[in-house]
Amino acid sequence: MSQLGKTAREYLLARTGYAAALPGGIHPDTNPVGGSMPYATYQQVSRTRARDVAGNVLATTERVQFTVVAMTRAAAQTSAQWIADQIKATPSRQSVGSVLIFQWQVDDETSSAEVFDDGSDEAARTVDIDLTGTYKES
């Protein structure tokens, strides 16, 4: 489970326009069967911790990938852009739930016509965006 992904989900759920941008919701790892589109899933890519000399964890930096799935390229792009815009709106130190975010930003974005990566052409289109953030674990 990605702590940053979970925190970003909590943050995005409270943002204006969430229901319109992602009617299918945001889910860890996989989407529930039969959900609406567009939806997003998130997966942890990496997590590193900064410590002081005593060994205390002062900050954790994590990269998490959000995959937005929609029926059209434009819809997937719009929903992914909505996520990026929300992160960009409050990029610095803030509390989200019990987590203190030091900073976060959207780094990479890639598009794909594949949901299942099986080589077949599919109706759904996906956009991946990578969120990198540093936070203090509670």
Next chain:
Amino acid sequence: MADIVFPAGTTATLQYWLTTDTASASGTSVSLANIKTITANEGTLGFGDVTPVATTGKLIKRPSKREEPGTFSITFYLDDTTTATNQYKVLKDRKATFLRNTVTVNLPGSFDDSTSPLDPLVGFISGITTPEISQSDEGLTYTVNFQVTGV
């Protein structure tokens, strides 16, 4: 052979001397928080040439029996945003008032004994940097430089 000691578990305290030239450390000892790095201190012995200027070949040297106590610095993560009272402000004020300090580094393992630290360092804060700011994922840090005075 004893185990190699790693720095994880290291703590440091700073005891403020209450007046500029008091004979002993009598101020409160406080723990230093969020230490990223403590640089090495080297007390170096001075040497002088004892070979006449006209002599060629090997220049014989002799210790002057005077020791330069050296300098060291501690780099801290800037964590506390309360600028009026945080550690950055406290240390900056200590520099401004020319007060002497004793920094005691408590190493882990068998060195973890505050009553007989490896090498307590007495001196003054000679400088304190503001955080270097750039577009990066690194946390902000500031560095406090100490001039060791030996006493």
